[in-house]
Amino acid sequence: MAVTSATDATEAQSAPILPLAVRDLVLRFGDVTVLDGLSLDLGASGCTMVMGPNGSGKSLLLKLLHGLTQPTAGQILWGRHAAAEITARQALVFQKPVLLRRSVVDNIDFVLKARGKDRAQRDVLLDHVGLAHKADQPARLLSGGEAQRLALARALSTDPEVMFLDEPTASLDPASVLAIERIVNDARDRGVRIIFVTHDMGQARRMADDVVFLHGGRVAEHSPAPDFFPEPRCAAARDYLNGRIVV
Amino acid sequence: MALVLSGNADLLEIVALSLQVSLTATAIACLIGLPIGALVAIGRFPGRNAVLIVMNALMGLPPVVVGLLAYLHLSRSGPLGFLGLLYTPTAMIIAQTILIAPIVAALSRQVLEDLHAEYAEQFCSLCLTRFQTIQALLWDARYSLLTVGLAGFGRAVAEVGAVIIVGGNIDHLTRVMTTAIALETSKGDLALALALGIILLIIALGVNAAVQSVRMTAARQAYV
Amino acid sequence: MLARRLTATAAALIIGGAAWAQDQSIIVQSTTSTANSGLYDYLLPIFQGETGIQVNVVAVGTGQAIKNAENCDGDVLLVHAKPSEEKFVAAGFGTERTDLMYNDFVIVGPSADPAGVGGMNDVQGALAKIAGEGALFASRGDDSGTHKKEIALWNDSGVDPTAASGGWYRETGSGMGATLNAGIGMGAYVMTDRATWISFGNKQDYTIAVQGDEDMFNQYGVIPVNPAKCPSVNVDAAQTFAGWLVSDEGQDAIAAYKVADQQLFFPNAPEN
Numbered sequence: 063m064a065v066t067s068a069t070d071a072t073e074a075q076s077a078p079i080l081p082l083a084v085r086d087l088v089l090r091f092g093d094v095t096v097l098d099g100l101s102l103d104l105g106a107s108g109c110t111m112v113m114g115p116n117g118s119g120k121s122l123l124l125k126l127l128h129g130l131t132q133p134t135a136g137q138i139l140w141g142r143h144a145a146a147e148i149t150a151r152q153a154l155v156f157q158k159p160v161l162l163r164r165s166v167v168d169n170i171d172f173v174l175k176a177r178g179k180d181r182a183q184r185d186v187l188l189d190h191v192g193l194a195h196k197a198d199q200p201a202r203l204l205s206g207g208e209a210q211r212l213a214l215a216r217a218l219s220t221d222p223e224v225m226f227l228d229e230p231t232a233s234l235d236p237a238s239v240l241a242i243e244r245i246v247n248d249a250r251d252r253g254v255r256i257i258f259v260t261h262d263m264g265q266a267r268r269m270a271d272d273v274v275f276l277h278g279g280r281v282a283e284h285s286p287a288p289d290f291f292p293e294p295r296c297a298a299a300r301d302y303l304n305g306r307i308v309v
Numbered sequence: 310m311a312l313v314l315s316g317n318a319d320l321l322e323i324v325a326l327s328l329q330v331s332l333t334a335t336a337i338a339c340l341i342g343l344p345i346g347a348l349v350a351i352g353r354f355p356g357r358n359a360v361l362i363v364m365n366a367l368m369g370l371p372p373v374v375v376g377l378l379a380y381l382h383l384s385r386s387g388p389l390g391f392l393g394l395l396y397t398p399t400a401m402i403i404a405q406t407i408l409i410a411p412i413v414a415a416l417s418r419q420v421l422e423d424l425h426a427e428y429a430e431q432f433c434s435l436c437l438t439r440f441q442t443i444q445a446l447l448w449d450a451r452y453s454l455l456t457v458g459l460a461g462f463g464r465a466v467a468e469v470g471a472v473i474i475v476g477g478n479i480d481h482l483t484r485v486m487t488t489a490i491a492l493e494t495s496k497g498d499l500a501l502a503l504a505l506g507i508i509l510l511i512i513a514l515g516v517n518a519a520v521q522s523v524r525m526t527a528a529r530q531a532y533v
Numbered sequence: 534m535l536a537r538r539l540t541a542t543a544a545a546l547i548i549g550g551a552a553w554a555q556d557q558s559i560i561v562q563s564t565t566s567t568a569n570s571g572l573y574d575y576l577l578p579i580f581q582g583e584t585g586i587q588v589n590v591v592a593v594g595t596g597q598a599i600k601n602a603e604n605c606d607g608d609v610l611l612v613h614a615k616p617s618e619e620k621f622v623a624a625g626f627g628t629e630r631t632d633l634m635y636n637d638f639v640i641v642g643p644s645a646d647p648a649g650v651g652g653m654n655d656v657q658g659a660l661a662k663i664a665g666e667g668a669l670f671a672s673r674g675d676d677s678g679t680h681k682k683e684i685a686l687w688n689d690s691g692v693d694p695t696a697a698s699g700g701w702y703r704e705t706g707s708g709m710g711a712t713l714n715a716g717i718g719m720g721a722y723v724m725t726d727r728a729t730w731i732s733f734g735n736k737q738d739y740t741i742a743v744q745g746d747e748d749m750f751n752q753y754g755v756i757p758v759n760p761a762k763c764p765s766v767n768v769d770a771a772q773t774f775a776g777w778l779v780s781d782e783g784q785d786a787i788a789a790y791k792v793a794d795q796q797l798f799f800p801n802a803p804e805n
Contacts, residue, residue: 130433150436160431163449163532176441202531220435385605385765393765395606396560396591477560477591480574492592495710496569497735 079140079148079223080106080255082127087136089122096122097133098279109246109256111266111287114276115302120259121157123276124226127257128154140224150177153222157229159213166204166212167197173219184219191215191245207238214245224255231265243269263303267291275299319481324508327485330398331466334405335413338461341406342413343454347443349414350421351429364418367411372404372470379404379475396477401485404471409461416457421446424453452527459520463513486512558587559770562599562607564678565708567753568592570728570797575790580777586770594677594708602626602756605763608771610756613726614678618754626763627756631779634787634798635752638682639730640743641713642722650722654745657690663722664692667701671716671723674704678751683724686748726751728797753798755779778802 082104089097096119104110112120125131127138129145129152138145162169170184188194191211196204201212210230217225227246231239243265250256260266266273270287277298285295294300349360381387383395383403394400424446432442447454469487476483478492486509493502527533567573568590577588593601595612602610603626610627612618622630640659642650648668650659663670672694673680687694694702703721705712709729716723717737725733730741743749755778757771777783779802787800 125430128434130430149434152434154434156431160428162428162445172445173435176435176437200530200532384601385763387604390605390765396589477589479560479589479591482589492569494714495565495708497710497713497733499714499735 077141077143078106079143079151080104081141083137083139084127085137085139087123087126087138088134089119089126089131090134095279097126097136100136100276100280102274102281102284104255104257105272107250107253107255108271109250109258109269110272110274111270112257112259112274112276113261113266113299113302114282115298118276119279120276121228124154124228124257124259128152128226130154150220151222152224152226153217153220154226155210155213155217155228155230157232159209161201161204161209161212164201165198166193166201169201169212170216170219173216177220179219179221187215187219190218190248192241205238207234207241210234210238210242211245214242218245218249218254222254224257225249227256227258229259229261231260231262239265275302320505320508322481323484323486323489323505324512326398326483327466327487327509328512330401330472330485331405331462334402334409334465335458335462337402337406338410338413338465339454339458342410342461343417343447344443345410346414346417347421347446350418351425351439351442351446361418364411364415368415370408370411372408372468373474375408376404376471376474379407379471383475395475396479396483398476398483400475401472401483404475405465405468408468408471409465412464413457413461416460417450417454420450420453420457424450449532452524452533455520455523459517462516466513467509557585557770558589559608559767559774560589560591560606561609561611561774562602563590563592563611564595564598564613564753565592565710566613566679566726566729567611567798569708569710570732571792572728572787572790572798576778576783576786579786580774580783584770584773584777586773588774594673594675595679595681596676602758605758605765608758608767609774610758611753612678613751613753614681615752615754617678617681618756622756625761626759628759630754630756631775631802633753633755633778633802634784634800635750636727636798637744638679638724638749638751639727639741640722640724641716641730641739642742643717643720644738644740645720646742647720648722651740651742653743656686656743656746656749659743660687660690661692664690664694664697664701667697669701669703669716669719669721670694671703671705671712671719671721673709673712674706675708677708679709679724679726682751686724689748728792731795731797732792752801 084100084102087097087100100123112123114120122131126133127145129149140148162172164172167184167188170187171181174181174184185194188197191214193208193212193215196208201209204212231242246256246258246269258269272284272286273290274281275283275294275296277296283290283294283296283299294303349357349364379400380395382389383392383400384390385395394403428446432445437445467487469491472485473488473491476485476488478484478488486505490502490505493505524533569592573590581587591601591607595614595617598610598612599617599621601607602621610621611633618630621627640650640656648663648666650662653659672683698704703719705715707715709725710733713723713725713733714735717735717739722742755775757775758766760766760768784800784802787798788796790797
């Protein structure tokens, strides 16, 4: 990956990482092209909902932006930084939360300790996600919604500047979905940049400041939410919104 | 048989030494084997497959060969002879450690690799160092690793080939369950040999039951 | 006693076993027959009571015992293969070889006596007959004192049994007890020292078939390991032990050891 300017460690920890500029991103696995020259610009704040049909590369795009995967070609610039340099300043919440085989509170403590952060804030976090009463219970016995709230608390414990969410509410009950949306909204209001993959149209409408619609390995449309939902410009997004099968 | 059932002092001494030697060897083998298993589990380096093959092959080390190698090194005429360790419990611990460290390393490698497959992406996202990753894997796999340690202990406490060579089966000094069984068999006292064998079996059952109950408690908390 | 032993063992583990190398303990590289017969269990407490010296016995075949002693892994050698022992001393590994005691070898066999050698006292004749009948014979095959003696007797009888190895001649490659177990299991004749046989616990229907030939005499010798070759040797304690064994007192103790009312070893150290 090309890096336009040399950045030293101190700068990587302090220089602004927003806005985001993605240019001509290509991701191939053998003969399969997942992303085919994707370009995207994201502003410094708000909640971007990433939508698109299955297989359009939404999850892989998050991993590329988070620096977990290297692109075949193209450029990702967070401010002046390559994605892999600033992974630690971001957090990713997976669709299926990966929880350690420990108690709820130990899942948070683990991250705070690994990052050398003050453990005092864990109680505030657990309270914030509504898990204070389950602090000492085994994390892997939590319900789906509780587990995802713990994953969110853990992600927030790193004080991320950007938070990626990859369909975090898929297959959760409505109350859990709303609880998670509230937590994400709170984070956004405190200035965390949210990049959120979802298939849930209602969720997208509730949360979005802007919408990125992926199709054919590229950004088919990127519009502010008030423009996107009433009248998507691209045909694939229209079909998708109307519930037609999009390939 | 009456001797066995009455808890004769000599017998207790033999049982105690067996446990002491094999448990110590298991502990040391874990200290050596677990980090190696963890490094190989999370590492991607050239020659990794060769390392895996060697690790798995070493699991089948014949105890007699280990005993012989240990003897050649610990013998007064060997390179480590100046330590004066031959025919001591320490020598037996060394031999058993060599015997079971590869077992601990190879089995823990498998356990940790499976767990790492689950955790890897999350850990990358959290930017954990290699050391933090290994620490977390070892801790989260602790109940599975208990079984790995048990496999090592089982092999250590049951083997006779290595300890009889480096320990010498000296009465009141290096006589353990298995060498005592070999001795009684060679004396033709098959009943006593069998009785000792039954005690060994009971010990093995007891240790396994204890570990199993710990695992079940852990499983109820979804910690396994 | 047990607690003290455990504490001592724990201490040894901590300081790397050095505690066992203390002045007042020696290692005897011994043949299995003397150990399996229970002789040491009888002698050593008497000796330790008098001198305070702890004697640790490593019981292996004579061949391995000599090899171990040559590696300096023992302070005293107590075996029964005179030519090998003399070679050991001549090579400088031992200070001096002394006759200690004797017993004799016997050939034991199943009560059915397939070779018809029961009651014979001509060992060469009996061996030739066993070979002639092709009756099973289990040999130690482990380069031990007993094995060396057996080979010498076969040579005298003009039979090369190794030609039938795997046939009627079965080499177990094991100690005396293991070979007896194997031989009895397969119904084979076995040559054993009398002491091992008397104290052996798994005789089944076996009895002594051949005994009483002068050629079956089994001489044990004792040799302190030479400190010139092996500086690690606990020379004073080793000399004390060897000296005690051949003293009147040690010889009397050997003569007094009995199993099933039978004397197992006959002291014959030269008069001091």
